Amino acid sequence: MSTTQMMKGILDGCLLAIIKDREVYGYELAEQLELYGFDALSEGTIYPLLLRMQKEELVTSTRKKSTAGPKRKYYSLTAKGEQELEHFIGRWEYLQTNVNRVLKHETASDESQGRG
Amino acid sequence: MYAETELSAKSRKFLEDLRVYLFSSGKHSDEIDEIVEELEVHLMEAEQKGKSVEKIVGHSPKAYMEQLSDEMPADFKSWFKYIVIIIFGSFSFTLANDLMEGPLSYSLLELAGHVVIGGIFIVGTLTAFKYISGNQLSKWKEIGVLSVLTLVPIGFFVGLIYFNRAVETPVIHFGVAGTILTAMAIVVFIVGISWWAKTWVLPIILTLLVLPEYLLGLTALDQQTVLVLSTLISFGGIGIYLFIVNRAERAV
The missing domain is CATH 1.10.8 (Helicase, Ruva Protein; domain 3)
Known part of the structure; x- marks a missing residue:
């Protein structure tokens, strides 16, 4: 798996998590990602992901008027999207734990027996 | 606002x-x-x-x-619509042109050739627009690509005319009644398509295709010159028209 592919799956999860907090439109989403530290990303990267997530019915969108400029497209999670977020969190925790163990040279049995 | x-x-x-x-x-x-x-x-x-x-x-x-x-699905229904319009549209034009010369008759090669060239023109148009928009081309290169796009079908049509003289395929004669029926069918087709597709694309393209040859035919130019000139004007005009339509769509 290439870094970009790995990133995509992770970004999907991050987008779901941000959208779960509140309804957001594209620019806000990109800004939030940047605030959380994903600042090397091209901001437009989120749109193909949003298109796919919409196709997979993980998110829905409504268009709302803004004070200046054309209508903004706001995203919110569907029930399926919330489920997917749960799955992502599970996968992420599993991955994170294992990667950390590898980096710290621990094995799964070390932890269950208490360190020793 | x-x-x-x-x-x-x-x-x-x-x-x-x-x-x-x-x-x-x-x-x-x-x-x-x-x-x-x-x-x-x-x-x-x-x-x-x-x-x-x-x-x-x-x-x-x-x-x-x-x-x-x-991430975006293809819109086959609309494309089917465009393809039908372009292939039958190009037919109806040839027919409209030939109607002025009396009862119709076509060889199988001519009929098949029109469909094939229509198809090539559609594929070429899509490829050219995709290429132009995807690559940051200079204005001159853009014009170059569009010229190739318009010249290729002209080349094919001229080729078809000569090929049709060299190769014998069964000829279908429409007769007077068949010709009148065909003429009526063309009118119904053009009106129907324009109404159905809610676009002026066919009448405009038809006019671009029919008028230059008809008008040039009234001049003293010889037939070969009329053919080449009118084809150039027609396909050049269509290319430009399609490009303007594409550009204008963003303003809607």
């Missing part, structure tokens, strides 16, 4: 190219509108904060357009 001038020329160019790219990739026009508008909002806000277009679309606009395109 918003002024489009708020966007930099570079962003506007990107949005225009994206629209043409997605259109020639056969995407649903309402979905194209939606994503272009969404990116327009994004680019406007980003530019207000002093961000460059590259910060949004990355360093390869083409790669980014492809990413978007990959």
Whole structure:
């Protein structure tokens, strides 16, 4: 798996998590990602992901008027999207734990027996 | 209300190219509108904060357009509509032209050739628009690509005329009654298609195809010159018309 592919799956999860907090439109989403530290990303990267997530019915969108400029497209999670977020969190925790163990040279049995 | 001038020329160019790219990739026009508008909002806000277009679309606009395109389903229904219009439209034109010369008769080769060339023209048009919008071409290169696009079908049509003289295929004679029926069918077809597709594309293209040859035929020019000139004007005009339509769509 290439870094970009790995990133995509992770970004999907991050987008779901941000959208779960509140309804957001594209620019806000990109800004939030940047605030959380994903600042090397091209901001437009989120749109193909949003298109796919919409196709997979993980998110829905409504268009709302803004004070200046054309209508903004706001995203919110569907029930399926919330489920997917749960799955992502599970996968992420599993991955994170294992990667950390590898980096710290621990094995799964070390932890269950208490360190020793 | 918003002024489009708020966007930099570079962003506007990107949005225009994206629209043409997605259109020639056969995407649903309402979905194209939606994503272009969404990116327009994004680019406007980003530019207000002093961000460059590259910060949004990355360093390869083409790669980014492809990413978007990959996530959008193709609109086969609309494309079927366009293909029917173009192939039958080109037929109805040839028919309209030949009607002025009395009862119709065509060889099988001519009939098949028209469909094939129509198909080549459609594929060529889509490929050319996709290429132009995806790659940052200079104006001259753009004109070059469009010239090739218009010259290739002309070459094929001229080739078909000579090939048809050299090769014998069964000829279908329409007779007087058949010719009148065909003429009526053409009129019904043109009116019907324009009404159904809610577009003036066919009448405009038909006019571009029929009028130059008819008008030039009234002049003292010899037949060969009339043929070449009128074909050039016709296909050049259609190319330009389609390009204008594509560009104008973003203004809707």
